[in-house]
Amino acid sequence: VPGRFKDYISQPKTNGYRSIHTTVSGRDGKRVEVQIRTREMHEVAEAGVAAHWSYREGVRAANPFAVDPAKWIATLTERLDEGDTDEFLEHVKLEMYSDQVFCFTPKGDVVQLPRGATPLDFAYAIHTRIGNSCVSAKIDGIRVPLWTRLKNGQSIEIITAEGQRPQSSWIDIVTTGRAKAAIRRSLREEDRGRFVKLGQELARAAFDHVGKKASDKALRTAAKMLGLADENDLLARLGSAEMPARRVVEILYPELAQAVADEVDHKRPVIGLTADQTFRRANCCQPVPGERIVGITYRGQGVVVHAIDCPALEEFEDQTARWVDLRWEAGRHSPVFTVSLDTTISNDAGVLGRLCTLIGEQKANISDLRFTDRKPDFYRLIIDVDLRDVEHLHMVMTALEAETDVAQISRHRDLTRRP
Known part of the structure; x- marks a missing residue:
């Protein structure tokens, strides 16, 4: 139909990867549906996304709209080695039976993704390093949020930044199994390093209680007796609150652990004071048993204990x-x-109640609670909790940190509250 296709080409409508179609009017007034597709689109539409990739009429010719079976199987094998098998099977089914969208890199290369994919999926499809360092994206030159759903024919530009790390919220944004596996792997590595460092401090405090040193050899021995891979695996479990530090002491020194199990007099929990010296904990750092401490004398006030x-x-x-x-x-x-x-915490019904319940489940008591900032979408507050020791503190913080509606939690230290 002369004069009609120019408008159609400038404003195409797509039907997945199968064709480009429109409806035009003939000279007699009748409307006719016109369908246009390239040879590559035709092959995919007729024979599937994996067909005709390797060879056409005996000659190797890659189809940018088809799936490379070898690469697809290679990515499946990589993800199977990294993640949970049930989760792996679920994502493979989704990728096999879902419709595809075809987007382009700034250089014009085609990237195939399942329908519903986001710029984060696009970034991880290019390279894991690009996905991990992604901070934002542009679609057809316009900056968009990372949770934007991609459409056929869009040109995607990924913006990265050095030092960026995957966020736990990304798991709910991405669609592809490749992206989910890469994000979970990065989060595990980051959390493991943090937990190992915290586990070292918890182990040191527990061993100090029985007059022993938490040496590498002692930790390796305990890990072997507990059936763990090595001392780092043991420390990671201590730091993530999967195992109490006193369990390690009981494994290595059962007699010493039993000897120190008696309740400490809360009126005199510190060693190093003379009989006539009084003490109190510093308001600025609020030290707890298990932490290294030092005392500072004040005339007429006794000794103030600092971390x-x-x-x-x-x-x-x-x-x-x-x-x-x-x-x-x-x-x-x-x-x-x-x-x-x-x-x-997020400003939503029931969030504060759930936090109080979590703290109570850890056998801790809330002695005070005060709000410091109120916004339409979040609250910031200071919660005063009564605890036994540094291990108890870590258990409470870990339980709160795992709660979905808790955006951030840290130990509050106010240097303006001096003795």
Whole structure:
């Protein structure tokens, strides 16, 4: 139909990868549906996305709209080695039976993705490194959110930044199994490093309680007795609260662990004070049993106990006469040590109630709660919790951090609250 196809070519409508179609009017007024597709589109429409990829009439010719079976199988094998088998099977089924969208890189290369895919899926389809460092994307030159659903024929540009790491919320954004597997792997590696470091501190505190040192050899021995791969695996479990540190001590030193199991007098939980010296915990750092501590003497106020890493100690560096070497009593302490937690939660019905329930399930008591910021979508508040020791603190923080509606949680230290 002369004069009609120019408008159609400039504003095409697509029907997946199978064809490009429109409806035009003939000279006699009748409307006719016209369908146009390239040879590659025709092959995919007639024989499937994996057909005619390798050879056409005996000559190798790649079809940009078809799937390379060898590459597809290679990605499946890679993901099978990395993730959960049930999850792997679920994503393979989704990819096999879902419609496809075809998008383009800025250089014009075709990237095939399942319908519903996002720019994050596109980034991971190009390379895992690009996906992990993705910060934003442009579709046809316009910046869009990462959760935008892609459409056929769009040109996608991925913007990356050094130091960017995958976020846990990305799991709910992406569609492809490749992207989900890469994000989970990165999150596991990041969390593992953090948990190992925290586990080292928890193990040190537990071993100090029985007068022992948490050496690499001791930890390797405990890991072997517990059926774990190595000491890092053991420390990661301690740091993630999957295993209490006292369990490790009980495995290696059962007699010593039994000897220190008695309840500590909460009125005198610190060793290193003279009989006439009184003490109190510093408000700025709120040290708890299991942490390294030091005392600072104040005239008429006794000794104030600080955590060894408290920034407030810098002002006493040239006053060594006021320093007192202290340590916590070994044994089980009463839950009387208040710690403030700086918490950011989503502004939704029932969220605060669930947080209070979680804290109670960890055998901790909320002694105070105050809001510091109120926004339409989130609240920020300080929760004062009474705890036994540093291990109890970690258990509470881990439980809260795992809650979906908790955006951020950290230990609140207020240097303005001096003795």
